[in-house]
């Protein structure tokens with residue numbers, strides 16, 4: 546791993562900043578000299594933090610180039626601005642019949658790559674659907690698969706096996722939230738109303754290798770940044786809790802989307818230009834917040 550990271554002894558000023566930020570803790574100051582410590586099972590993950598902080602561009606990570614490390618602007622976003630922005634974001638369930646420009650989607654995706662990563666480098670993969678025929682096919686598949694699942698769940702043996710496979714928490718979510726919600730969405734579908742994808746003109750999937758370290762968290766963080774970025778671009782968006790399980794459980798749907806068998810979809814964001822404008826902030830607090838007192 547050692548030769549992945551090199552330090553130019555001529556330009557290194559021994560400030561130690563790179564060792565303070567290194568996500569893998571492999572940079573150590575030794576008598577004023579920066580050293581890269583080698584471990585057989587642990588090494589540089591190319592997170593780029595050291596190159597982002599080094600004042601003299603003395604540290605070099607293989608595969609990364611200072612040309613792509615653009616100087617950061619001063620952070621101008623104060624808390625009041627951020628809070629106003631965050632509190633005006635809402636989940637949108639009604640979209641204009643207008644496609645989202647690829648340049649706008651690209652910005653959303655760019656922002657979604659910026660959150661913290663559990664065990665860099667990132668293992669998140671992104672799939673975008675923005676063609677009407679693909680979106681319609683996904684919607685039809687979602688309705689069909691939920692109807693099939695609702696039918697299967699009437700069988701007690703299927704329920705027992707599902708509980709074993711899904712685990713208690715997931716099974717509870719399925720029976721107490723997803724199935725009742727699916728029943729209503731399927732009834733609506735029979736009446737020509739789309740409560741699964743809301744006829745959104747674009748859907749972004751965040752997925753990755755099923756055993757990937759922190760893959761669930763990484764996908765959700767990416768999706769969270771995406772929904773905030775979408776809001777900043779005048780788009781409305783909404784997560785779907787109903788589509789990922791359908792994709793993950795149905796090999797044919799997965800194949801149609803070109804998602805590898807060994808991957809799982811964890812978050813799914815539907816986007817478009819909203820038909821509604823919210824006027825009032827909704828009061829929101831966590832269920833419980835306390836500072837530990839002893």
Ligand SMILES: Cc1cc2nc3c(=O)[nH]c(=O)nc-3n(C[C@H](O)[C@H](O)[C@H](O)COP(=O)(O)O)c2cc1C
Pocket residue numbers: 634635636637638783784785786787788
């Ligand atoms: C994990 C997750 C899954 C969600 N799935 C759905 C969904 O399938 N359908 C839906 O209408 N809303 C879904 N939502 C949106 C929430 O219902 C929404 O956030 C909630 O109504 C609060 O509204 P707000 O986002 O405007 O604050 C989901 C949200 C999250 C975080």
Ligand code: SF4
Pocket residue numbers: 550566567568569570571572588589590591592593594595596606
């Ligand atoms: S790229 Fe990240 S892990 Fe590698 S040396 Fe730099 S800070 Fe450490």
Ligand code: SF4
Pocket residue numbers: 552556557558559560561562563564579598599600601602603604
């Ligand atoms: S941040 Fe740069 S200059 Fe400072 S110790 Fe590390 S390599 Fe040397």
